[in-house]
Amino acid sequence: MMIKTRITELLGIEHPIVQGGMMAVGTADLAAAVSNAGGLGIITALTQVTPADLAKEIRRCRSMTNKPFGVNLTLLPTINPVPYDEYVQVIIDEGVKVVETAGRSPEQYMAAFNEAGIKVIHKCTSVRHALKAESIGCAAVSVDGFECAGHPGEDDVPNMVLLPCAASKLNIPMLASGGIGDGRGLAAALALGADGVNMGTRFVATVEAPVHDNVKQKMVDSTELDTALIFRSLKNTARIFRNQVAKEVLEIEGRDGQTDFADLQPLVSGVRGRERVLQEGDTDDGVWTAGLVMGLIYDIPSCEVLISRMMSEAESIIAQRLSGMLLESA
Ligand SMILES: Cc1cc2nc3c(=O)[nH]c(=O)nc-3n(C[C@H](O)[C@H](O)[C@H](O)COP(=O)(O)O)c2cc1C
16 A cells, blocks of 8 residues: 655655754765655755755765655854855755755745746744745645754644644645654644655664764653753744753753853854764763654664554554544444
8 A cells, every 4th residue: 555645746755754854964874765765855955064065965865866855955043154045056956856945934045946946845833934935836835843853933833733723724735744753643644634744853763864873772762751942042942852961051041131142052052962962972962953752762773664664554544543433324
């Protein structure tokens, strides 16, 4: 059996499963593994230090898969300015066909993407932003509920409500994002009106994710209670792993008066998280992004095993468990 949806049709993929952009994790290795397993893998543009590095990474991905894959372009304020126009040009020149945008509206790049025949999936955390994405010509949206790793926004609406709210207003296909890690989540997302799922955290705990084994094992050992919401005081909330550094950040944010980002900066440095945690494997010595779905992570499979297991689980829920509950009314 197979599950065919508007997302599998739109993206030309076998299974309605997308791997969301992940800073320092979304390299060609992971993206190719997800695409080879029948999902859509996504390379994270800004993990590549320069636009020229991104061009090389796209080619490296192409050498590992002949299936479709995409590129994530995260449009967030940064301390050092990012040459976004150059990254966009590389994406176009390298013939990428799907882009996941996030952070803010991709409006200024839509004309260029459309002209190049690139399908834009905009990832956002509210119905209003999803409708805006539809109105500017995005091909699909990823709707990130409050459960998600990374930036859940400030509305705090979990997917059980957010997805059906968005589905009843949108015409374009929608991916459910945040809190999904198995076939139960996939079947539920489809029932709530989504056309597929986007996953981040679950893909970090796979064989092919380019992070230290300690990080993967920490995810297996942790539960849905092990995340923290930092930067609430700055209205730029981020869901991360609740370790010692996260607790220090929360303690500073909890002090009286306005939080000064300068006090947090040494603790939350992206470089520190990437080097000390993701590469060297000290899961307590920096901030790292993780979602509630850790409560559903029990192993470290290959992407192929993970995706095929999710598909057969979702198929059997739909074909057996749910349809078995239907009775002819008397
Ligand atoms: C380690 C990690 C890094 C992430 N980095 C980014 C990023 O750079 N840009 C982005 O748009 N989303 C990023 N995300 C969010 C994911 O793309 C996805 O939206 C989110 O993880 C979905 O929630 P889930 O983790 O519950 O599956 C990241 C997530 C993780 C786990």
